[in-house]
């Protein structure tokens with residue numbers, strides 16, 4: 074499915090741009106940081122992440138769709154960015170092998186966890202890949218959480234499942250909370266259907282020298 078979507082991603086990219094910006098701001102990145110982009114798709118977050126970490130920082134982009142990664146690589150080549158590296162992997166299986174890219178200082182997952190069969194498995198791998206004190210920010214979609222619009226949930230869920238393989242059983246904030254021990258939904262949009270959630274890995278932040 075995601076290989077097919079890779080040719081038609083412009084609408085999703087434009088519609089969600091303000092929320093992606095807000096999610097990246099929540100990462101509190103500093104120049105020189107390393108950030109993991111989980112389910113990066115065609116690289117829609119790269120420019121924002123690159124602006125935040127600067128030329129000395131690093132963006133590690135992970136996706137399992139070869140065509141999404143082709144698109145993402147083309148974007149990187151077009152801009153001449155040299156500090157974006159790629160990993161083709163299933164985020165829900167194996168481990169993200171933090172040693173191979175040095176532990177990330179932060180991680181971002183935009184519109185990706187809710188399409189995975191087990192968001193919790195992916196969150197566990199992200200948690201392992203982060204250093205203590207590192208932040209994980211999620212921007213994603215869910216059913217209407219309250220109010221009369223909930224009557225639309227069956228239709229919304231069926232449509233998202235059909236067009237995006239959306240996992241109707243997924244509760245991404247709950248999965249994140251169960252792995253990280255805490256997770257706060259800090260912003261919502263579109264009557265609560267899209268949200269930004271933030272979790273921090275337990276422990277004190279270790280400096281580069283100690284790591």
Ligand SMILES: C[S@@+](CC[C@H](N)C(=O)[O-])C[C@H]1O[C@@H](n2cnc3c(N)ncnc32)[C@H](O)[C@@H]1O
Nearest residue numbers: 075112113114136137138141163164183184185
């Ligand atoms: C809706 S797109 C989101 C892309 C981008 N992050 C965005 O904000 O638009 C979902 C992406 O997650 C990727 N994906 C889905 N399941 C995955 C998995 N188990 N492991 C790695 N990537 C996965 C898909 O290939 C696709 O690129």
